[in-house]
Amino acid sequence: MHFQWYPGHMTKARRMMQENIKLIDLVIELVDARIPLSSRNPDIDELGKNKARLILLNKADMAEDTLNDEWIGYFKEQGYSAVKVNSKKGGGIKSIQSVIQEACKEKTERDRKRGILNRPVRAMVAGIPNVGKSTFINALAGKACARTGNKPGVTKGKQWIRLNKNVELLDTPGILWPKFEDQEVGLKLAFIGSIKDEILQTEELAAELIKFMNSAYPGVLEEKYDIPAAEDIYGCLRDIAKSRHCLVRGNELDAGKAAAILLDDFRGGRLGRITLERP
Ligand code: G4P
Numbered sequence: 001m002h003f004q005w006y007p008g009h010m011t012k013a014r015r016m017m018q019e020n021i022k023l024i025d026l027v028i029e030l031v032d033a034r035i036p037l038s039s040r041n042p043d044i045d046e047l048g049k050n051k052a053r054l055i056l057l058n059k060a061d062m063a064e065d066t067l068n069d070e071w072i073g074y075f076k077e078q079g080y081s082a083v084k085v086n087s088k089k090g091g092g093i094k095s096i097q098s099v100i101q102e103a104c105k106e107k108t109e110r111d112r113k114r115g116i117l118n119r120p121v122r123a124m125v126a127g128i129p130n131v132g133k134s135t136f137i138n139a140l141a142g143k144a145c146a147r148t149g150n151k152p153g154v155t156k157g158k159q160w161i162r163l164n165k166n167v168e169l170l171d172t173p174g175i176l177w178p179k180f181e182d183q184e185v186g187l188k189l190a191f192i193g194s195i196k197d198e199i200l201q202t203e204e205l206a207a208e209l210i211k212f213m214n215s216a217y218p219g220v221l222e223e224k225y226d227i228p229a230a231e232d233i234y235g236c237l238r239d240i241a242k243s244r245h246c247l248v249r250g251n252e253l254d255a256g257k258a259a260a261i262l263l264d265d266f267r268g269g270r271l272g273r274i275t276l277e278r279p
Contacts, residue, residue, distance in 0.1 A: 010177045017047055017174045020124055023158065024170065025107050026052040026100060030127035030136060033063035033084060034192055035276050036071045038185040039128055041176035053080045054103040054123075058132040060084035061091065067275040074279035087136040096140060100167050121167050122160070126174035130194045133173035137161070141169065188276050193267045206259030207233045209266060212276065220271055221262075237262075 021027070027048040032039040036057060055075045060068050068084045075082035081103035085092035101108070104121045111119055125133050141161045159171040178194065179185045189195045190205055191212075210233050213221050222229055227239035234255070241247075241258035248254040265271050 013175045013177055014043070014047075017126065017176070020158075020170060020172075020174055021047055021051065024051065024122045024124045026054060026104050026121060026123040027174075028054045028056060028100070028123050028125045030056050030058045030125060030131045030133055032131050032192060032194075033057040033060045033068055033071070034274065035188045036075075036279075037277055038179070038182075038188040039131055039192075039194070040179075041126075041128060042179050044126065044176060052104045052107055052121075054099065055080045055082040056136065057082065057084040058087055058127075058136060061086040061089065062269050062273060063275040064273050067278060070279050085136070087132045087139045090139050093136075093139045097163055097167060100163075118165070120162075120165065122170070123167065124170040124174055126176055128176050128178045128194065133175075137169065137171065137173060141171075191263075191266065191276060193263075202263065203237065203255055203259045206237060206262045209262060210236050213271070213274075216276075217272075217274060224265070224271060 027044070029040070029044060029048075031037075057063075057068055057071055057075075072082045072084060081099060083092060083095070083099050085096070087093065100121060100123060108121065111117070125137055127133050140163065160168040161171050162168050178189055180189070180195070186195060187205075187208055190201075191209055210221065214233075214236075219229075221227065221236065221240075225240045225243045227236065227243050230236040230239060237255045237258050238253050240262060241253040241255055244258060244261055246254040246257035246261070248257075266274070
């Protein structure tokens with residue numbers, strides 16, 4: 001699912017968030033483990049103030065594990081509850097219910113002092129497009145359960161998924177807009193495929209990825225594509241084209257095709273577990 005963001009889109013998403021956030025105790029914010037900062041929304045702290053906060057480092061399977069742990073430490077230091085998960089395979093999902101309860105401990109305690117007992121914690125999932133919100137909700141709720149809420153015509157109002165007697169989850173995630181106006185952020189979102197490639201920019205994007213790989217993960221591209229070490233970025237792209245037999249008009253190297261292969265390999269995790277930003 002790709003989103004073209006324009007002001008109207010953003011206003012609508014913001015309004016939805018503002019409405020739904022009133023109903024809940026806890027914001028479960030999904031970020032992409034490969035870009036834990038760039039996949040965050042600039043306004044989430046303002047929107048979610050006075051709420052319990054949990055950050056999930058999703059797609060942890062695609063990022064370097066030692067850095068996952070460093071990021072968890074970083075977010076905890078900032079006062080959030082934080083855990084890493086793989087929503088696709090279910091890794092880390094089992095422990096989520098207890099993590100949710102832990103994240104809402106203060107609120108439950110406050111309720112108890114006021115004599116409010118057994119009121120379930122209400123939570124919502126939020127994050128930028130493609131970060132894995134639906135996958136996570138399905139993994140947490142079980143597919144059948146999440147689907148009931150989504151059946152068209154069954155219900156108009158809000159649907160809550162009852163996870164257990166203590167936790168209820170809003171079935172529709174909050175969609176947040178990315179910080180697309182920041183060039184660096186835009187580049188990283190494009191690397192992971194969250195922003196649609198412009199056909200013409202594929203080579204430029206691949207060149208930027210080569211630059212990053214050569215400095216942060218030296219040797220990986222050489223090994224993957226069986227190419228010599230090269231200082232020259234576009235030379236490297238040509239070497240990949242050569243190694244993968246990307247040719248146009250019979251014998252000219254097709255750098256565009258090589259760029260697409262490289263981006264696709266990166267996004268598919270075939271270059272290994274790679275984290276694009278460090279705490
Ligand atoms: P969204 O609701 O936030 O927009 O995201 P969604 O759940 O649709 O997930 C976007 C893509 O990310 C999906 O891939 C999904 O399978 C993948 N994904 C979600 N969580 C994880 C995770 O923890 N690890 C990995 N490796 N992938 C994850 P897709 O290519 O759109 O679909 P599919 O090919 O998986 O069916």
